[in-house]
Each structure stands twice: as structure tokens, then as C-alpha cells.
Amino acid sequence: MSEPVLARRGFLAAAAGLAASLTLAACGSGTGTESTTAGGSPAPSGSAGGGPWTFTDDRGRKLERPSRPARVVAQVGSAAALWDFGVRPVAVFGPHKLKDGGKDPQAGNVDITKVTGLGNVWDEFNVEQYIALQPDLLVSNMYVKDTLWYVPEKSKDTIEQVAPTAGIMLTGKSATEVIGRYEALATSLGADLRGVPEAKARLEAASKELAAFKDLKILMVSGGADAFWVVNPPEYPDIVHLTAAGLDVVKPSKVDEGGFFQTLSWENADTYDADVILYDTRTQALKPEEMMKKPTFAKLPAVKAGQLYPWRAETPFSYQGYAAFVEALVADLRKASKLP
Template sequence: MSDAGVWEFVDDRGAAVTAVRKPERVVAYVRAGAALRDLGVTPVAVYGSGHDGAVLDPVKAGDLEAAGVPYLGPGRSLDEEALRGLRPDLVVEVTYDGKSPYALDEAVAERVGVPLVALSVGNETTLGEIIGRFGELGAALGAAGGGTGPDTGAGSGVGLGAGSGSRFDEVFGAVEPAEDALRAAVFDGGADVGVLVLSGAGRDQVHLARPHAWPELARLVELGVRVLDPGPGPGANWLTADWEHAARLRPDLVLFDSRANAVQPADLPPVGHARVAPWNPETPPSPAAYARFFGDLAEALRDHRPEAAPPR
């Protein structure tokens, strides 16, 4: 808020949005909306991506369903009249390339007459920067430091510098203990656990994540987790291969894409003797969500150490 009382926010494309008052009716891409909900800003509605169908994917929804937030379907087929009828003050998107909104054509927002902000979640940004920017937007939209409970937060462990005030520090401080727990699990034998991250495409094909192409996977590497690289080949974020290639990487633990658009482990070939645990490639960029992710992975590393696995 400027001295003149005008609300302003500059998004990660460098686009400045100004309004005569703070936006109160926010429509968001589901990943962004789930993060804002965690931070204390409840959207009036959310929409999906081209991967999503007519029903909200519960893996991507976070606390949105429990809060009764309506789902408008995929952004590319969004009913403009339905959007206009919500009387939104702001649309919140993510961007992977720092230029274009991911799930909604910006022309739709322009025709409805609502400003759009897009925050970067691409691999040119660190996880700490991503979480921090959503925290800044949440605070700008009126969240008192963000968060819906004492388990929310992200601290200096992910490079935040989140702000000032005891409530803000409380909210953004809980990722640090989760990271500490993950480091401890790595130190206590977890460093020997080879972790392969993938998205199932069918019985003949699998997409293998490149660790440094995903901010949260890059952060895992920084924390000492042995995330396996699928090797050279086409694809910036994924290497598309067969299941035999995945098995040759000899993972001890597989993190599988648990979103509704991905094929799930029950319908896929096993990857050697690796155990499996879920991974959401669109984890809400909030302190609460990543604290849970780090905590769950710490438990998985403790449970999936190589000595606990059957002999190959």
C-alpha cells in the first residue's frame, strides 16, 4: 500500500497491478489458491490446468475442498460469464517461464476486466524465493503473516527473509524444523537411499524427473538427499524412458506423481525392489505444504533405508 492509499503488487513478470483498495475477491489457479489458503487468504474460486478435468484433483487441492472453495474446471475452457459472475478483484496465477500465466489465457482476465498477477515457480527460482513471494502476496492481500495453524511456515532454511513481526516469524519458521528433520534422516543412514522421482505414463513409458529442473528437488539435493539423475536425453524437466531404464538406476525409494492425471503405482510395473511414496509436483508453494513434504520424506528415508529392502 502506497502513501496515497493505492494497493500495488509487482508480479514475477515485472507487471505492476494497482487498485484503489486491497483486492478481497481472489480467483486463482488451484496450486496458487491452495497456497494462499494456507497463508490465510481464501479464494472465492479456483480453476485447473490442461491436465485437470471437471472435478478438482484432491492431491492438488490442499485445504480448498474443506474450505468449500468452488472449482471452475480447467482454465483453458473457463466459462467467462461464470468468472465475471464471481466479481473477482484479482486473478492469481503461476508462471514457469517468467512470461506467461500457466493455466489461464491472460486475455480471458482482460475481457472480464480483472487484473492478473503471476508468480514464478520455474527452475530459475529457488524454493525459498518461491515460498517467499507467495508469502509477500499473502501479506499484501491481508494475511497477518499468513498461515492457518502452528505448523505453517518457512524459515531461513529455505533462504526466506520472510519479514518482521512475531506472528510472521512464527508462520514462516516451521519449514526450518522440517528441514532439520530431513537432514537428520539423511545423516542417520538416509544418505545411502537412492531416490528416483517420476510420473507414470503407462506400462510402457515413464517420465523421470531431472532433479535440478524442479526447485523442491534441487532443495532436497542441497539438504543431502541422494536424488537420482535419469541421465542424458531430450526433455528439460523430464526424461521420458521405459521402465527398464528406471530399474537400471537402482532406486531404493520412488517418489511417484500422485496427481489424478498420472498413472498410479498399482497400474504400473515395479521399479526393481524400490518402495514407493507419493509426490505432488504441484505442491502448494506455502510454508505449511513444504513443511509436510519435508517431514513426510524424512519418515520415508528412515523407513526405506537400503538395509531394510529385500536383496536384489
């Protein structure tokens, strides 16, 4: 696996234990809950039909099938986006189930009791089960072009032979651009877009409110046991959207190879000043109370002022998902003030 992907893995992979995940990232077969219809087959994503189907993905690949794909398998982030657009995948892979059996927040509104789980952590993808599902299409995000997120390098060639795969690029795009791509894909799959106009209006209204906080300097971070990551705004669709709407998000002066973030030791967690800190809420990241055990972090002005708020990284790329995300952020920023 290339170094940029490895770097991205170190920060964003959903495997528990970031240090262990970096070791395993050298490039990725699984368990899950399989749900069936009354007839005993996995629940379908939608009805096939409408004649020949085509869709050009973000690798520039023109995908073709004799009829509209009905049995869609998706990486959990893609599944969450498609679900909000009315597409019901038959299976997911990637972090969708917590250790206690509950649903991982990355799954969004996906009902994990009604989909087959092909793998829950990095490098876990049950190829045999995937083949048995007889899928029509696999969908995944891409952080690096031509690399489908959570599709293991060791089995990608076999996976590609089973059914067409669609990649949706995230890096360097705004959230609304990515949402638009999922809307186009869902539309091609015959999805019912009921509720989309209302959610889109909510997102637009909440985004306009962000300009009121343009004087606040905001730092967006993720904490690990031995490292503190400062994210690089241009690489993240959600942050591109926030900055375009008027937020002043700190850009690290020196980013790691791959460009996604700067890795700091906890002793250097005070490298950047900020009025507000937004912290990664995903399960593999340290919680605020854990980060505040680090003396340098605890002394940061934003932390001392109580201006530490959640960053819901990997929010589903749907209008519903982003409307809720931005509305919650606006509510938090209303509580903040410029620090001396």
C-alpha cells in the same frame, strides 16, 4: 503453445489421461460449485482498503489498484498456497474436484464448497462466469515465464482485460523462494499470517533431518500408460529444496526439450539405479500397483525392497504445506536403507 509448455503439459497437466492431454495441449469454459454468502454473492477473499495497492509479480509487472484486492480468483495451486496464508479466493480454476465429487489433493486446504469453480481440467475456464464475479485480481503459477498456468491461450487476452493478473514463477526456484513470494503477496492482500511462524519452524526442522539420508540415491518419477518419466531436479521447486537440504536425487543424463524430465518407455524403466523411488501421487499418474504390472519396473531393486514412497508433487507453496510434505518424506526415508 510453445514446445516447452507442451512438454510440461505432457507430464504435469491434471487432465485425466496423459495421452489425450498431450493431444489437447495445442494451447485452454467450465463448471463448478458456486458458494455464496448469506447475501447471495460469492464469499469474499478478504477486506479491501488500506489505500492504493501495488505488487510486482514474477513477470516484472507492477500491478496497481486504487484499493487492496478483495475478490481474488486463483489457479488451484495458487489458491491452496494463498489459503494457508489466510487469503480466501472467491473462485478457483484447475483440478480441484475429483470424478467422485471429492476434493483433488492439489486443492490443499481450500474449502471447495465455498468457492466457485471456473474449470476443473486443462483448457477449461468459464470466462463469462469469471467476468460476472467482478474479480479484483487473478493469481496463477508459471512454469514458463509470461505463461500463466491453466489460463487458456484462446481466452487469455479477454481474461487479462477483466482484472490485473499476477504470475508467480516456479521453474528453477527453490520451494522456500516460491513460498516467500506467496507470503509477500498474501501480506500485500492484508492476510492474517497467524500460524506461519510455527509452520516455518516445522519446515526448517524437518529439512535439517534430510541430511541424514544423503547416502541414499533417490529417483523421482511419474508413470503413464505408455511412458515412464524421470524428473530433472533443477526444474522443480520441491526437488531444488530437497537437494539443497542434502538429498541425492538422480538427474537424468538426457532430458526432453523443455528440460523438465526424460521420457522413457516402460521397457527402459531400469535405466537408472536407485535405493529409493519416489512416485507421483497425483490422480493422472499411475498408482504403484499399476506400475508394478510393468515387468521392468517390478524388477527394480528399490521396488523389490519395498522402498517405493509417495512424492506429493504440487504440494501447496505454504509453510504448512511444505512442513507436512517434508515431515512425511523424512518418516518414509527412515524406513529405507542403502541397497547392495
